[in-house]
Amino acid sequence: MNTYIYKTKKYMIAQILWDLAGVICLAFSPLLQQWLFDYGLQSPLKKIVMVVLAYGALLVFYTLSQYFCALYAFKGGIKFENLLKRDFLYSLFHMEPSRFYKHSIGEYVSLQGNDITALEQDYLEPVISIIRCVNMIIVYGVVLFFGVDWRIALVIILTSIFAILIPRMIGKSLTDARSTYQEQMAEYVTEITDLLEGFRVINQMTVGKILDKHEHVLNETAEKRYQYGKKKSMVLGVSELTTKFVKIFTFAVVAVLFYKHEITVGVGVATLSYVSSFIEPIDTVLYNFTAIQSMKDVKKKVLAYTQDTHVTVLPRKKKLNSDIIFENVTFKRKSFALENINLTIKKGMKYAVVGHSGAGKSTLFKLIMGYEKNSSGVIRLDGEDIRNYDISELISYTDQNEHIYRAGIVDNITVFHSYPMDGIDSVGKSIWPELFEGIFNRKEKECQRFSGGEKQAVAFLRMAAKNAEVILLDEPFSAMDAKMKSAVEHYLFTGKEFEGKTVLVITHDTREESLSQYDGIIHVGENGIYVE
CATH class of the missing domain: 1.20.1560.10 (ABC transporter type 1, transmembrane domain)
Incomplete structure (x- = not known):
């Protein structure tokens, strides 16, 4: 004081x-x-x-x-x-x-x-x-x-x-x-x-x-x-x-x-x-x-x-050179547990993450992001412990209830111009053409009146603007209508902005035509976690 x-x-x-x-x-x-x-x-x-x-x-x-x-x-x-x-x-x-x-x-x-x-x-x-x-x-x-x-x-x-x-x-x-x-x-x-x-x-x-x-x-x-x-x-x-x-x-x-x-x-x-x-x-x-x-x-x-204003400056990791690997990772919280996770997430591949509600799909993402700490084992990034790096620029994490600020659309997408708006027009016009006709003329607080699906679209565009190499999406399309969901999914798999990126998507859409778009499927359930 x-x-x-x-x-x-x-x-x-x-x-x-x-x-x-x-x-x-x-x-x-x-x-x-x-x-x-x-x-x-x-x-x-x-x-x-x-x-x-x-x-x-x-x-x-x-x-x-x-x-x-x-x-x-x-x-x-x-x-x-x-x-x-x-x-x-x-x-x-x-x-x-x-x-x-x-x-x-x-x-x-x-x-x-x-x-x-x-x-x-x-x-x-x-x-x-x-x-x-x-x-x-x-x-x-x-x-x-x-x-x-x-x-x-x-x-x-x-x-x-x-x-x-x-x-x-x-x-x-x-x-x-x-x-x-x-x-x-x-x-x-x-x-x-x-x-x-x-x-x-x-x-x-x-x-x-x-x-x-x-x-x-x-x-x-x-x-x-x-x-x-x-x-x-x-x-x-x-x-x-x-x-x-x-x-x-x-x-x-x-x-x-x-x-x-x-x-x-x-x-x-x-x-x-x-x-x-x-x-x-x-x-x-x-x-x-x-x-x-x-x-x-x-x-x-x-x-x-x-008084705890000292920030530990970790090496900034911007590029993924090989894979993300879980080695005997265990996480426990009260009665919930994920035990002995051994998983390899290959660079440049797109994965669907499936499993029943409460199985631990979101927890898997939170362990990668550091929002939760594993009880034992290690998560490796290019062979090194992921906790040794600042991964904020490398990995983008978006969940179904991503926060939307009391601000305009551009401020929400760019997080008050932290991310560049360049190139977002093409993404936005593909998934949300009616909005992007006059995005810069929208009212300042309009995002607060958006529907759940529209807010998810804003969150998706924010993720695209960040342009991270690894993308974690936790049920990102759950509130979208069928037309917008189809457009977003199509762009995620075909858009040049997502070429070569490592993508993990938690989804409850287990239809064959939906899962067939992915390079692999990560199953989370009673039989543990494994890749198909």
Whole structure:
């Protein structure tokens, strides 16, 4: 976290300096009150007017300083949050696939949208606020000690230290409660994401039960928030009590000294004014210590991602020279297992991958891509362990539910112009002529309204634009109509863009005329995995 604070240091320093200037002005204003009560009656009107004007000038400058202080606080807070969010997303996008898929998208969204914002509001702001309060306490302490009465200053400082220590001693329970609440919030975001993604399932028959499901997780979240609120209220209540103790004790000391005629009326008035001003930073320090302490687990969780920005640079593999070979590969997850896979995928051949649902066809692809990790054995690429290479340019993987961005068609096909559009016209016009007549004139968000088959066609065109040498297609035609499916399959086998490429297609179309187009058939089932 220190790295991010350091990167926003110029805004922090500007805040602190403007605040310090304002605090110095504010600290001297009670001295003018003291002078007025002690010497005002014996002074000429001109001097009194000068004191009043000085008093007003001090308060006006203080107000101005707080404006600039708030301005730099916004700038620094925005930069801090943006840096964290940028690094968080960078870390996710460079994460190993098998690690990324251990958590739900909802958890990542909650961290990005809620927790990082909370760090800015409940960690960075309190840290700066504490520094500002320390400035205030030091300035007020010095002015009290030398300008008012050292005994009163000592009483206020000692009781203030006591007031700060007590709430810190009971802050651990608040940290635990906040952590539990944040975890529940992540669960709630995940649940909401799941329910909204299932919008098409909602109807008059299902809406009641779906709302009940939401109500259950909503009530759990509310309960965790209430428990956190109870702990926070208790800590803040104790903080409030201790600061009032400072005020009461100081008032008693002033009363005793005044009764003994050891201080003047002006000193008494100034002291009570200082105590009120002294209490505010103490209150703020206590509140901010509580906020910072409650953010410990959130900070740890976010930094686990943002600090892991080191990317292992593997040799980039762009060309397949021989074959992809599975050697005694075993994969296990709970009750599911693929055991002792020995398979050779020959360069330049096109394979149909068949088998019953749940047999492990998709898992086979995910093992190649590294989305799943094999328990034993090795997958070799040109004789080397596939994990020793960056295969992102060599292999293209497209499944039946390939993500389509909230963007235009060209942006979806080229992934925001990461892939070239050159040559895609011929593919597009062959499989989807009506679209490609005016592709560049389409509305920006039109892809969101496409049918399932049309979205699969966009995904196919994206794969073609990537122009990878090895192509893995997981039921890529399942939602297409017969005409489009026929056009896509025909182009996959006859188009010059796919000549010499190694292609594996998971399909449930086991008709002889369909399977006869392939060079080989990979069977995945109870009898293991073998090539026909």
